[in-house]
Amino acid sequence: MDSNTSNIFHSVTLDPDKCMGCVTCVKRCPTEAIRVRDGKASIINEYCIDCGECIRVCPHHAKHAIYDPLTVIQGYRRSIALPAPALYGQFSHIESTDIVLNALLKLGFDDVFEVARAAEIVSDRTRQIMEEEEDLPKPLISCACPAVVRLIRVEYPELIGNLMTLVPPVELAARLAARKAMVEHPELAREDIGVIFITPCPAKVTSMRAPLGFGASEIDASVAMKEVYPKLLEHLPEIAEIGEMNLPELQSAGRVGVSWSGSGGEATALLTENYLAADGMENVVHVLDSLEEERLGDLDFIELNACAGGCVGGVLTVENPYIAHTRVQKLRKFMPVSLNHFDNDMLGLITNDEPIDYVNFVAIQKLSDDYEEAISLLAQMKEIEESLPGIDCGACGAPSCAAFAEDVIRGNAKKGECIISLRDRLGELAEDDEDIGDFIPRPFRSGKENRGDDNH
Ligand code: SF4
Numbered sequence: 001m002d003s004n005t006s007n008i009f010h011s012v013t014l015d016p017d018k019c020m021g022c023v024t025c026v027k028r029c030p031t032e033a034i035r036v037r038d039g040k041a042s043i044i045n046e047y048c049i050d051c052g053e054c055i056r057v058c059p060h061h062a063k064h065a066i067y068d069p070l071t072v073i074q075g076y077r078r079s080i081a082l083p084a085p086a087l088y089g090q091f092s093h094i095e096s097t098d099i100v101l102n103a104l105l106k107l108g109f110d111d112v113f114e115v116a117r118a119a120e121i122v123s124d125r126t127r128q129i130m131e132e133e134e135d136l137p138k139p140l141i142s143c144a145c146p147a148v149v150r151l152i153r154v155e156y157p158e159l160i161g162n163l164m165t166l167v168p169p170v171e172l173a174a175r176l177a178a179r180k181a182m183v184e185h186p187e188l189a190r191e192d193i194g195v196i197f198i199t200p201c202p203a204k205v206t207s208m209r210a211p212l213g214f215g216a217s218e219i220d221a222s223v224a225m226k227e228v229y230p231k232l233l234e235h236l237p238e239i240a241e242i243g244e245m246n247l248p249e250l251q252s253a254g255r256v257g258v259s260w261s262g263s264g265g266e267a268t269a270l271l272t273e274n275y276l277a278a279d280g281m282e283n284v285v286h287v288l289d290s291l292e293e294e295r296l297g298d299l300d301f302i303e304l305n306a307c308a309g310g311c312v313g314g315v316l317t318v319e320n321p322y323i324a325h326t327r328v329q330k331l332r333k334f335m336p337v338s339l340n341h342f343d344n345d346m347l348g349l350i351t352n353d354e355p356i357d358y359v360n361f362v363a364i365q366k367l368s369d370d371y372e373e374a375i376s377l378l379a380q381m382k383e384i385e386e387s388l389p390g391i392d393c394g395a396c397g398a399p400s401c402a403a404f405a406e407d408v409i410r411g412n413a414k415k416g417e418c419i420i421s422l423r424d425r426l427g428e429l430a431e432d433d434e435d436i437g438d439f440i441p442r443p444f445r446s447g448k449e450n451r452g453d454d455n456h
């Protein structure tokens with residue numbers, strides 16, 4: 001098995017004690033990675049892309065994300081905060097990103113390195129690639145949202161070749177921040193330096209622990225934005241007292257970089273009008289379906305964000321994504337266009353050095369190690385699927401009849417667990433025995449059993 005599948009870490013996880021088995025998450029998971037069995041949800045690791053959609057929709061707060069505590073900074077002699085640009089949109093009434101960056105120092109970080117800075121370099125490099133390289137796949141797909149990269153890997157293998165082969169901005173930021181710290185503090189070893197990402201979403205935590213496209217991440221820990229936010233708030237009055245004009249100037253990115261916080265920010269920096277930007281999982285799936293059907297091949301670039309609004313909509317943020325987006329737009333107003341550019345010396349740091357493989361191939365092979373048996377099981381699976389009602393009700397705990405048929409073949413479910421098949425069987429029994437019909441709840445009656453009931 002390649003490193004893409006053996007190295008499985010997931011930030012999104014389930015608290016079985018809180019799960020009520022309501023199947024809300026089952027129906028919303030974009031990769032059909034959730035099943036409810038014996039009244040509790042479970043996640044199929046190979047299919048989960050850590051998009052956080054199930055965290056967002058669970059009415060019982062049974063899904064949550066794993067990330068590092070802020071105290072992780074105490075384990076390093078020098079700690080560097082990597083704030084995602086979405087962090088700036090969480091605060092009302094701030095005039096400059098310098099206020100947030102200085103608050104991070106008050107919080108205990110020794111330095112800050114804006115992810116927006118690396119985003120500008122990625123934008124610059126992308127522009128260069130699009131101008132200079134011939135035979136590029138069309139359209140190129142952004143690799144910045146790790147949930148989208150994983151979605152493509154699981155569901156759209158033929159589009160893997162359209163993904164940009166650049167590391168995401170946060171990874172580049174970590175690499176540059178670590179190198180800067182090593183130069184400025186030659187007395188320190190790399191393990192003395194903690195490069196800590198302030199993350200808006202679980203997918204980025206997963207990307208740090210189990211990267212795709214590159215071997216190992218230089219991010220040492222990821223702390224959720226929602227954990228850092230209240231602590232930063234505590235320091236804002238102190239910063240206000242110092243006065244913005246007297247604060248150390250830490251801002252090192254311009255409009256291009258901070259715009260990556262919202263949908264369309266990355267694409268607009270490419271100076272082409274021939275792009276598409278979509279956000280929110282349903283829209284992302286719709287665009288990828290269209291691409292798969294070769295309906296968008298005339299575009300140069302596609303930016304996709306799994307969260308509505310872009311990274312400002314991540315499940316680990318605190319503010320409404322549209323409010324956060326408006327705030328970032330206001331902050332951008334007095335910023336320079338861009339302060340960072342790609343340099344050829346960065347080529348090794350910015351370019352992926354591993355391929356991204358299709359994950360489902362491995363999963364399908366697992367039906368059986370024997371090829372002929374696998375083909376026969378696939379045929380049986382199809383047969384079971386065709387015998388099911390095809391209404392994808394989710395009552396069996398699987399998201400669709402097709403997924404249920406696969407579960408039956410894998411031995412994870414029994415065909416009799418289909419509630420509609422059960423209804424039909426009970427209906428048949430009721431034809432022979434009237435009393436049985438009275439015991440079938442109304443929603444599960446096929447009609448034949450309603451003999452004595454009124455219809456009001
Ligand atoms: S949404 Fe999913 S995790 Fe939450 S209670 Fe329902 S089945 Fe359980």
Ligand code: SF4
Binds near residue numbers: 012029033043047050
């Ligand atoms: S994080 Fe996304 S892909 Fe994973 S189980 Fe939840 S909804 Fe499905």
